[in-house]
Amino acid sequence: MYxxxxxxxxxxxxxxxLAESKYSRSSLYKDAWRRxxxxxxxxxxxxxxxxxxxxxxxAPLIAPYNPTERxxxxxxxxxxxxxxxxxxILGRDIFTRVIFGSxxxxxxxxxxxxxxxxxxxxxxxxxxxxxxxxxxxxxxLADIFFAFPYILGAIAIMTILGPGLINIFIAIGILGWAYFxxxxxxxxxxxxxxxxxxxxxxxxxxxxxxxTKHIFPNAFAPMIVYGTMNVGTxxxxxxxxxxxxxxxxxxxxxxxxxxxxxLKYINTAPWMMFFPGFAIVITVLGxxxxxxxxxxxxxxxxx
Amino acid sequence: xxxxxxxxxxxxxxxxYTDDGIVKAVDGVSFxxxxxxxxxxxxxxxxxxxxxALSILNLIPQPTGKIIEGEILFExxxxxxxxxxxxxxxxxxxxxxxxxxxxxSLNPVxxxxxxxxxxxxxxxxxxxxxxxEEAVKLLQLxxxxxxxxxxxxxxxxxxxxxRQRVMxxxxxxxxxSILIAxxxxxxxxxxxxxxxxxxxxxxxxxxxxxIIIITHDLGVVAKYASRVMVMYGGRPVEFSNINNIFxxxxxxxxxxxxxxxxxxxxxxxEKLKPIEGTPPSLxxxxxxxxxxxxxxxxxxxxxxxxxxxxxxxGNHYVACYRAKEFMEGSLSRxx
Numbered sequence: 001m002y003x004x005x006x007x008x009x010x011x012x013x014x015x016x017x018l019a020e021s022k023y024s025r026s027s028l029y030k031d032a033w034r035r036x037x038x039x040x041x042x043x044x045x046x047x048x049x050x051x052x053x054x055x056x057x058x059a060p061l062i063a064p065y066n067p068t069e070r071x072x073x074x075x076x077x078x079x080x081x082x083x084x085x086x087x088x089i090l091g092r093d094i095f096t097r098v099i100f101g102s103x104x105x106x107x108x109x110x111x112x113x114x115x116x117x118x119x120x121x122x123x124x125x126x127x128x129x130x131x132x133x134x135x136x137x138x139x140x141l142a143d144i145f146f147a148f149p150y151i152l153g154a155i156a157i158m159t160i161l162g163p164g165l166i167n168i169f170i171a172i173g174i175l176g177w178a179y180f181x182x183x184x185x186x187x188x189x190x191x192x193x194x195x196x197x198x199x200x201x202x203x204x205x206x207x208x209x210x211x212t213k214h215i216f217p218n219a220f221a222p223m224i225v226y227g228t229m230n231v232g233t234x235x236x237x238x239x240x241x242x243x244x245x246x247x248x249x250x251x252x253x254x255x256x257x258x259x260x261x262x263l264k265y266i267n268t269a270p271w272m273m274f275f276p277g278f279a280i281v282i283t284v285l286g287x288x289x290x291x292x293x294x295x296x297x298x299x300x301x302x303x
Numbered sequence: 304x305x306x307x308x309x310x311x312x313x314x315x316x317x318x319x320y321t322d323d324g325i326v327k328a329v330d331g332v333s334f335x336x337x338x339x340x341x342x343x344x345x346x347x348x349x350x351x352x353x354x355x356a357l358s359i360l361n362l363i364p365q366p367t368g369k370i371i372e373g374e375i376l377f378e379x380x381x382x383x384x385x386x387x388x389x390x391x392x393x394x395x396x397x398x399x400x401x402x403x404x405x406x407x408s409l410n411p412v413x414x415x416x417x418x419x420x421x422x423x424x425x426x427x428x429x430x431x432x433x434x435x436e437e438a439v440k441l442l443q444l445x446x447x448x449x450x451x452x453x454x455x456x457x458x459x460x461x462x463x464x465x466r467q468r469v470m471x472x473x474x475x476x477x478x479x480s481i482l483i484a485x486x487x488x489x490x491x492x493x494x495x496x497x498x499x500x501x502x503x504x505x506x507x508x509x510x511x512x513x514i515i516i517i518t519h520d521l522g523v524v525a526k527y528a529s530r531v532m533v534m535y536g537g538r539p540v541e542f543s544n545i546n547n548i549f550x551x552x553x554x555x556x557x558x559x560x561x562x563x564x565x566x567x568x569x570x571x572x573e574k575l576k577p578i579e580g581t582p583p584s585l586x587x588x589x590x591x592x593x594x595x596x597x598x599x600x601x602x603x604x605x606x607x608x609x610x611x612x613x614x615x616x617g618n619h620y621v622a623c624y625r626a627k628e629f630m631e632g633s634l635s636r637x638x
Contacts, residue, residue, distance in 0.1 A: 205421070
């Protein structure tokens with residue numbers, strides 16, 4: 001194509017900076033990961049999340065009892081060697097139920113946020129990239145969703161759909177989309193006007209290519225952060241719905257539902273309430289700490 | 304049509320529809336570009352030089368900006384009439400562009416190699432391996448040392464000058480006939496500026512492509528361009544070869560520009576004369592000549608009707624009623 005008689009001579013840029021960079025290959029995501037690993041609190045959060053997922057997966061192996069098994073003789077016992085977290089009024093092992101309850105929480109957290117994220121990404125991308133009429137329609141629709149308090153909206157949807165795990169996914173998933181859409185739209189808007197997008201267009205890249213290859217990877221970072229933090233919120237909403245009897249139905253073990261059942265015995269058997277409550281707190285804390293760390297890690301100014 | 308002309312722009316008008324009114328960024332620009340030549344477009348900020356360049360590939364921001372009139376003939380095809388998909392085949396292929404700021408014109412999440420290969424793969428069917436070899440050749444062409452290793456670098460690991468070299472490599476990836484450089488050296492420091500311009504000139508001669516260089520640096524134009532179009536207020540005010548522009552300017556604005564730069568070729572020690580006043584808002588342009596409000600040679604006619612761009616003498620186009628007087632010497636340029 002071109003004559004190649006140009007010697008790759010050392011140019012003025014061959015400064016120490018160049019030599020140094022040979023050893024540190026990095027990109028936005030690799031950089032973020034490196035910064036994240038230095039953040040102790042974030043790694044604690046990460047450890048909690050991993051531990052929780054492992055517990056959820058291997059629940060039947062870890063739990064000493066069957067979560068719905070009633071041992072009549074052991075009703076309402078406090079924590080002991082036989083029943084680590086005690087038993088509830090029906091004689092079920094609370095340790096076992098807390099372990100199995102993690103399955104519901106993790107599922108709700110991940111699936112519901114997954115739904116919100118997918119819908120939000122799609123509409124946020126449409127609104128941000130095309131602007132104008134799609135933007136107006138989508139953002140006004142989002143405003144309608146913002147008008148409902150999260151919990152109230154969830155209660156309303158659950159009342160219509162009826163209780164059940166799938167319906168919880170739908171309710172929480174649909175309610176969350178507007179937040180993701182607005183966030184994604186914002187970051188697309190800021191990236192859309194960057195010079196490298198104009199440069200890509202000048203290279204003859206198609207709209208599709210520009211969105212998927214150039215805008216998306218750059219706009220996605222804040223979504224990861226918000227998504228992670230949102231898992232905690234989704235878990236709390238699920239617990240609240242189950243507490244109100246609109247969520248997962250007994251005898252399936254869910255943390256919110258366990259809280260609700262133990263409410264009557266708060267004075268006589270506080271452990272019934274303490275352990276599932278504590279599980280919720282730890283889980284949400286894990287996701288929030290990790291999300292917080294991610295946010296710092298993705299911010300280049302924190303370098 | 305003259306076969307030597309590779310690009311011909313006729314009466315181009317690009318307007319922006321903003322909340323404050325219609326911005327007539329480009330309002331009647333005509334020029335042509337010959338094979339293998341370097342054309343300079345000079346003007347101050349807001350004179351419409353960048354918009355002219357963006358209009359050629361229809362890269363003006365949608366939906367606020369629009370080409371409302373004019374023809375842009377490239378190899379006989381009117382670019383303004385092409386559909387988006389057809390236009391994409393030209394962008395970065397036959398006509399490519401280099402942008403002002405190399406620090407932000409590369410995508411931070413991809414490696415240099417990745418982005419170079421993208422520019423190749425978009426227009427040519429090629430295996431990844433071949434594209435990679437091509438990318439190495441391109442980096443070598445623009446003088447990046449150790450091109451094979453540098454392919455895996457990320458933009459932030461490159462200096463400004465190196466990034467601009469990469470931008471040039473990307474622009475040259477498909478052997479374009481025209482390279483549009485929109486202030487390619489504004490963001491670079493002076494020594495690097497010279498290197499980048501030398502490189503562009505050298506590559507132009509090698510590949511026999513044409514360059515449109517947009518700048519407000521008259522020194523750059525003097526050194527590299529063979530013809531110059533001076534723009535003011537969205538219109539060309541003077542268009543001629545480099546010698547005419549620098550030694551026999553016939554438009555008061557060009558004259559003002561020449562009086563406001565230091566010249567090493569003139570012995571007399573004189574104070575530099577700036578052009579008084581500021582350029583008019585492009586939203587409500589005056590009825591007559593856009594430059595009239597700052598012009599020392601203004602006559603009544605100037606404020607009522609815009610002087611058309613006329614060929615005063617061979618290939619010297621000027622949009623001024625008094626150009627002839629400057630030429631004949633009855634009007635002093637030092638006024």
